[in-house]
Amino acid sequence: MDMSNTTSHVIVIGGGFAGLAAATALAERGIRVTVLERRPRLGGRAYSFTDDATGDTVDNGQHLMMGCYHETMRFLERIGSEKLVNWFPAPRVDFLDRDGAAALICPPLPAPLHMLVGMIRLRGISLVEKLSLLRVGLALQTSKKNFRAKYGDMSVAEWLTKYGQSARIRERFWDPFVIATINEDPAKAAAVLLIQVLNQGFGGTFEDSKMVISKVGLSELYTGQAVTFVEARGGEVRLQTGVKRLVVENGTFVGAELSSGETLMADACVSTVPPADLARFAGEYFLNLDTFGAAPIISVNLWFDRPVMDAAFAGLIGTRVQWAFNKSAFAEDAADSNHLALIISAAYEFARVPNEELVALALDDLRAVMPRAREATLLHSRVVKEFTATFSATVANERRRPNYKTAVANLFLGGDWVNTGLPATIESAVVSGHRCAELIRTEKGA
Numbered sequence: 001m002d003m004s005n006t007t008s009h010v011i012v013i014g015g016g017f018a019g020l021a022a023a024t025a026l027a028e029r030g031i032r033v034t035v036l037e038r039r040p041r042l043g044g045r046a047y048s049f050t051d052d053a054t055g056d057t058v059d060n061g062q063h064l065m066m067g068c069y070h071e072t073m074r075f076l077e078r079i080g081s082e083k084l085v086n087w088f089p090a091p092r093v094d095f096l097d098r099d100g101a102a103a104l105i106c107p108p109l110p111a112p113l114h115m116l117v118g119m120i121r122l123r124g125i126s127l128v129e130k131l132s133l134l135r136v137g138l139a140l141q142t143s144k145k146n147f148r149a150k151y152g153d154m155s156v157a158e159w160l161t162k163y164g165q166s167a168r169i170r171e172r173f174w175d176p177f178v179i180a181t182i183n184e185d186p187a188k189a190a191a192v193l194l195i196q197v198l199n200q201g202f203g204g205t206f207e208d209s210k211m212v213i214s215k216v217g218l219s220e221l222y223t224g225q226a227v228t229f230v231e232a233r234g235g236e237v238r239l240q241t242g243v244k245r246l247v248v249e250n251g252t253f254v255g256a257e258l259s260s261g262e263t264l265m266a267d268a269c270v271s272t273v274p275p276a277d278l279a280r281f282a283g284e285y286f287l288n289l290d291t292f293g294a295a296p297i298i299s300v301n302l303w304f305d306r307p308v309m310d311a312a313f314a315g316l317i318g319t320r321v322q323w324a325f326n327k328s329a330f331a332e333d334a335a336d337s338n339h340l341a342l343i344i345s346a347a348y349e350f351a352r353v354p355n356e357e358l359v360a361l362a363l364d365d366l367r368a369v370m371p372r373a374r375e376a377t378l379l380h381s382r383v384v385k386e387f388t389a390t391f392s393a394t395v396a397n398e399r400r401r402p403n404y405k406t407a408v409a410n411l412f413l414g415g416d417w418v419n420t421g422l423p424a425t426i427e428s429a430v431v432s433g434h435r436c437a438e439l440i441r442t443e444k445g446a
């Protein structure tokens, strides 16, 4: 790649977290970027819109971040959005079931003690089951460096069974945790992803295990700011501009053919689109992209006539809805709206259920575990189904996530699904964007 002069130009395909992280990191170093986004809006799978009936901002799915999202925080700082997120003061998760509430509250102790002490205090789990957590803690401690080699062919369920986790502790703690963080059935999900999350989220500093949520709608958190950042440095962001084909000469990327028919030439390209989209314009360079599969997430937004929940968020146990987020507790424009976002992750069996039925079942679940919801009147609802929320994080898929560098010179791959070692999350997307930008900058010497 001849990137030795300042006129070098990089095409970034996709305007989600990965694409905008890559574009801003390149622009920061004086590289001219053109972001190409097929849709009329940026944000990809993490965006927000206005609900017509209430005027409230609704995310396509409530996104939870953690203090260990270091690259995401670096991206938000770069574009000036770091103040738009709430950092919850201590790692705390409330769990609600038909018998009442219990909370996992981690004290400010060094990791992993804070998590273990938090678990010991958790109600609804026997002492023997709590002590069995020590086996998980020990397995994590003794396999920090080689866990991928050791557990690469195991599912989460197999790994938890190996370390003596009972059906009850799995149902009450591990399964909701795994489904929320990996968006896949624990029987299929790759164990290494759970281990990575535990090491990073709960094996680092106290700050790393704090929960972080945007105060504003997701689109408002990062998309406009990233465009301003790129444009101020001579770059461009083009909406409704899909890539139809890559132009590759002698094994080297030289340009992209656009939906308009135009061909845009560039010195390098970062594609950040999901695998099925990449298959459409570059399938010949990668194997079996369309077999990665996808896992759905459903969000049922409910508006009540009165407050029904105090905590900012809670895990629901023994219900079809797994998590409830109380928008009034953290969203700037929802202080008095009594707006709850209820989440069903790995929602395979609910993806085809009509919206009215989803609202009814979400309301039933909520009323089963949250007494105040029984008296409250439902004023309005809005369901968002994301059929392809993440790639299906199975053991087999985890082994074949592609690397940033590809067989085509000057073509780099980003996106939450590439080989970052993380589950398909905002942090994985941003890490991938930053790594691709670093590889390009290294070759340019910028």
Ligand SMILES: Cc1cc2nc3c(=O)[nH]c(=O)nc-3n(C[C@H](O)[C@H](O)[C@H](O)COP(=O)(O)OP(=O)(O)OC[C@H]3O[C@@H](n4cnc5c(N)ncnc54)[C@H](O)[C@@H]3O)c2cc1C
Residues within 6 Å of the ligand: 013, 014, 015, 016, 017, 018, 019, 036, 037, 038, 039, 042, 043, 044, 045, 046, 060, 061, 062, 063, 064, 065, 241, 242, 243, 244, 272, 273, 274, 277, 278, 281, 297, 298, 299, 386, 388, 389, 390, 414, 415, 416, 417, 424, 425, 426, 427, 429
């Ligand atoms: C409902 C839901 C809840 C979630 N919850 C969480 C959470 O709590 N915490 C968390 O960290 N993560 C969560 N995630 C995951 C997170 O949203 C994703 O990991 C992240 O947004 C992926 O970003 P990306 O840039 O890799 O991909 P995308 O956001 O998919 O961006 C790719 C972009 O490429 C564009 N594109 C596709 N084809 C073309 C083409 N041919 N030409 C040009 N552009 C193209 C697409 O339109 C898209 O905008 C959730 C996701 C969903 C859907």
